[in-house]
Amino acid sequence: xxxxxxxxxxxxxxxxxxxxxxxxxxxxxxxxxxxxxxxxxxxxxxxxxxxxxxxxxxxxxxxxxxxxxxxxxxxxxxxxxxxxxxxxxxxxxxxxxxxxxxxxxxxxxxxxxxxxxxxxxxxxxxxxxxxxxxxxxxx
Amino acid sequence: xxxxxxxxxxxxxxxxxxxxxxxxxxxxxxxxxxxxxxxxxxxxxxxxxxxxxxxxxxxxxxxxxxxxxxxxxxxxxxxxxxxxxxxxxxxxxxxxxxxxxxxxxxxxxxxxxxxxxxxxxxxxxxxxxxxxxxxxxxx
DNA sequence: ATAATATCCTACAGAAAGGATAGGAATTAA
DNA sequence: TTAATTCCTATCCTTTCTGTAGGATATTAT
Numbered sequence: 001x002x003x004x005x006x007x008x009x010x011x012x013x014x015x016x017x018x019x020x021x022x023x024x025x026x027x028x029x030x031x032x033x034x035x036x037x038x039x040x041x042x043x044x045x046x047x048x049x050x051x052x053x054x055x056x057x058x059x060x061x062x063x064x065x066x067x068x069x070x071x072x073x074x075x076x077x078x079x080x081x082x083x084x085x086x087x088x089x090x091x092x093x094x095x096x097x098x099x100x101x102x103x104x105x106x107x108x109x110x111x112x113x114x115x116x117x118x119x120x121x122x123x124x125x126x127x128x129x130x131x132x133x134x135x136x137x138x139x
Numbered sequence: 140x141x142x143x144x145x146x147x148x149x150x151x152x153x154x155x156x157x158x159x160x161x162x163x164x165x166x167x168x169x170x171x172x173x174x175x176x177x178x179x180x181x182x183x184x185x186x187x188x189x190x191x192x193x194x195x196x197x198x199x200x201x202x203x204x205x206x207x208x209x210x211x212x213x214x215x216x217x218x219x220x221x222x223x224x225x226x227x228x229x230x231x232x233x234x235x236x237x238x239x240x241x242x243x244x245x246x247x248x249x250x251x252x253x254x255x256x257x258x259x260x261x262x263x264x265x266x267x268x269x270x271x272x273x274x275x276x277x278x
Numbered sequence: 279a280t281a282a283t284a285t286c287c288t289a290c291a292g293a294a295a296g297g298a299t300a301g302g303a304a305t306t307a308a
Numbered sequence: 309t310t311a312a313t314t315c316c317t318a319t320c321c322t323t324t325c326t327g328t329a330g331g332a333t334a335t336t337a338t
Contacts (some may be wrong), residue, residue: 001140001141001142001143001146001223001225001226001227001228002140002227002228002229002230003140003228003229003251004140004324004325004326005325005326005327006325006326007140008229008247011247012247015246015247025284027283027284027285028284028285029283029284038326038327038328040327040328040329041326041327041328043285043286043287044287044288044327046285047285047286047287050285050286057284057285057286058284058285058334058335059283059284059285059286059333059334059335059336060282060283060284060285060333060334060335060336060337061282061283061284061335061336061337062283062284062335062336062337063283063284063285063334063335063336064284064285065285076250084140086140087140088140088141089140089141089142090141090142090147091141107154107270107271107273108147108150108151108154108270110273110275111215111265111270111275112142114261114265114275115258115261115262118257118258118260118261119254119257119258121257122253122254122257123254126250126253131246131247131250132246134246134249136249136250136253143295143296143297144296144297144298145296145297164313166312166313166314167313167314168312168313177297177298177299179298179299179300180297180298180299182314182315182316183298183299183316183317185314186314186315186316189314189315196313196314196315197305197306197313197314198304198305198306198312198313198314198315199304199305199306199307199311199312199313199314200305200306200307200308200310200311200312200313201306201307201308201312201313202305202306202307202312202313202314203313203314204314279338280337280338281336281337281338282335282336282337282338283334283335283336283337284333284334284335284336285332285333285334285335286331286332286333286334287330287331287332287333288329288330288331289328289329289330290327290328290329290330291326291327291328291329292325292326292327292328293324293325293326293327294323294324294325294326295322295323295324295325296321296322296323296324297320297321297322297323298319298320298321298322299318299319299320299321300317300318300319300320301316301317301318301319302315302316302317303314303315303316304313304314304315304316305312305313305314305315306311306312306313306314307310307311307312307313308309308310308311308312
């Protein structure tokens, strides 16, 4: 029941780019250095974010990555769902197909659907900008 | 970000005992058969529930397990926390110590604390009885 | 052109966690 | 005494996690 380092690093990457992209691109080497995260692993993770349409890239000198939209347009949910594959707490609530062959009689399914929903609700209402700004209410 | 089979099976075990304990004890063999779950694995899981104080046991013939309190006195949170070890989404919000050495400056910590809380809130407000009764609102 | 700087691609590898199984010791009821 | 049952804990196989490695490809500055 844990968010893996892949997802956590991806979030750090997105935050770092949000903070450091001026008009140019942010390189993975710079992110790696600032965030103290392994370069080669970040290359893999950034590749996922890029292929998933969250970033644009530019190769070569002065190249790197930049956000495709404003930081307040990214929800934490979409970032984590992309990098983690899914945030579903159990297999049977993945991909909104909701259930195995016993779904009709499964007494625990509603529980998992409800849990999935509170997680999704929470994370989809927090933006990248919110995290960068330290703007997370309550707690 | 998944609840493991250990936690899911533990929940099934608790539900099965809740349903099937009359005045006597429920054996693991019976649970295994009714729920179609591996006996030897269930023995391990039930051991955790027992040592954690959720069940009482009786050895020998006609032995087995029974609940220590009424089904509506168990929250799903306590069952899953016991068997999973923790439901915290990241290492640094385990055990209410909240944080690593960088906690003071970590921008993502509030996010994880908040996520932990919505999960905990949801699961602590649903009882074993609710699940057995199919009494989970919404969705 | 060329050199330097980046991304991009994908296979591999060690460590940790997940998901059981195995075998028997201890206890209890009939 | 015997059958049934919990109890204990070591082991094992598989999958996932967490990276690493090495190079191919593209871009820009000079």
